[in-house]
Amino acid sequence: MALFKDLSAKLTLPTRDTALPGRETPLPTAETHFVNGRPLKGPYPEGTETVLLGLGCFWGAERLFWQLPGVWVTAVGYAGGITPNPTYEEVCSGRTGHTEVVLVAYDPADDGFGRLLKAFWESHDPTQGNRQGNDIGTQYRSAIYVSNDAQLTAALASRADYENALARAGFPAVTTEIGGPQPLYFAEDYHQQYLAKNPNGYCGLGGTGVTCAVPASVV
Template sequence: MFFLSDMLNKKLKMPAPAEALPGRDRPIPTASKHYVSKRPLKGPYPEGLEQAMFGLGCFWGAERLFWQAPGVWVTAVGYAGGITPNPTYQETCTGLTGHAEVVLVVFDPKEVAYGQLLKIFWEAHDPTQGMRQGNDVGTTYRSAIYTYGEAQQAEAIASREAYQAALKSAGRDKITTEIAPAPEFYFAEEDHQQYLAKNPYGYCGLKGTGVSCAIPQQA
């Protein structure tokens, strides 16, 4: 029983650099094209497109939300925000890489505003749960927004403050979402890319709070 409790505690706490798995020098193999759109997963992406990165629990269901959104050019799932270089899925599940499961979203800002992507993010999960999302427990499933540039950082923070006010009015807890400049994104294995398009009845643990998110207007 002590062993099981110790393992759970480790998954709920970010590893120290000395505890992290070593990883590898080279990227792990993944798909070359998006299973749904057939567009190149790793680019090159067309000029004028922008990137966003979100962690909201298991990345299978999270990715589907974003590839279905109008104005999104391509999506990919992967690992970010940790220590271990080029981790595998099995390694991240131990909690000893420090990475969150995330979705990389490449979008056309002329067709979909970053604020609209933030709204999808906030409303699709419960950002108050710390190192878990529903029955998915561990640092891998933490809520995170990794931003590209000062404008995204400012908008993400403003949206968090607005949604916190809405959650407080609904009697909900404090938001635990991490907001930070985008770290390196490591593409997950091919099996995980667009998983729910390949497995329509596969697991999706996403469950929002039911509280609407009104994104503040940007100047």
């Protein structure tokens, strides 16, 4: 019975009354990217745009994005929930409402956001709700938190197109949450660029095998 209660808590988003209180002070974290040495929290070059992408465990997801052309820097953290400045353990409890996300700072030229969306959709299963494979809980839910209206339009268009492609392949409806700007609470130092520091570490990425064609509205 206790195991069932624990699982139920992980699969149910908390309310403001049931969420953990968190703290006012941000958690200590790395200042620079372990791979490219750039500042995680900026300043970013003029013209750079940012987006928060959640597609399961953020270790493998971050590595995916820092390798893409046009990406200036990446960092991992928690977003979309209630608890301010949560710890990893608090997020894992299911009582913060946050999902694990990757902050991607990128050059929007040459359809940079379209490349991010294609990688996002193809690298996880966006129909699984509060899980990715064996990783279960609200912290693994699929999410896109944009920073401007153009990104929002593009993200919504790509979700509709990819949902149609998934449906043709027999998959259920997409559960990805798409919303506006969210506070990002940077994760602890050891999570930043985790798979660069631990090359044999766990990577939970796994797509559906369905190709995402970036819609014309993104280009």
